[in-house]
Amino acid sequence: MIADIILNSFGNFMSMRRGYVDDNSVNPNYDDKLGEILAIIFHGLQVIIQLSILFWVFFLFWKTFLFQYGLILSLIKEFPLLMTIVLFNIVFLIGERFSKLWLQFLGNDKIAIYDLYDSWYYRTAYYIRNMITPIAYGVCLKSSITVGDPDLYKPYKWIRH
Numbered sequence: 001m002i003a004d005i006i007l008n009s010f011g012n013f014m015s016m017r018r019g020y021v022d023d024n025s026v027n028p029n030y031d032d033k034l035g036e037i038l039a040i041i042f043h044g045l046q047v048i049i050q051l052s053i054l055f056w057v058f059f060l061f062w063k064t065f066l067f068q069y070g071l072i073l074s075l076i077k078e079f080p081l082l083m084t085i086v087l088f089n090i091v092f093l094i095g096e097r098f099s100k101l102w103l104q105f106l107g108n109d110k111i112a113i114y115d116l117y118d119s120w121y122y123r124t125a126y127y128i129r130n131m132i133t134p135i136a137y138g139v140c141l142k143s144s145i146t147v148g149d150p151d152l153y154k155p156y157k158w159i160r161h
Helices: 002-013 033-060 072-078 080-106 113-118 120-146
Strands: none
Touching: 002 033, 002 120, 033 080, 033 120, 072 080, 080 113, 080 120, 113 120
């Protein structure tokens, strides 16, 4: 989680298109290929970290009685906030990072980083994702402690007579 926070901090301020330089700059021929490559690597690593958090949640439930006997809906009912917040966090991360990639690197306009926040869909995804992420981390930590409850590993609570 700390690695994701660090990558998010660097990734928010790294441009994928010629750093902070635009056509009106003192040196318009400046081209920072290393910065572009690092920005793409940081964004990719962030997606990988979020997917690893999803797999971590999966492995937390691996040995529970509910998971072993296919009672996945009961498991989702037991941890509804965890299941939804982790998925929302991944969706908004991919949406925010892809829109940044599109606006700065792939799209027709290829805008500079300081013009990025003029895009309403990037700004919306950026703010929602940065509000969801701390909540998701807190829910993940709380759920990892809750999964230690012995009732999740014993059948007597889940089998109805």
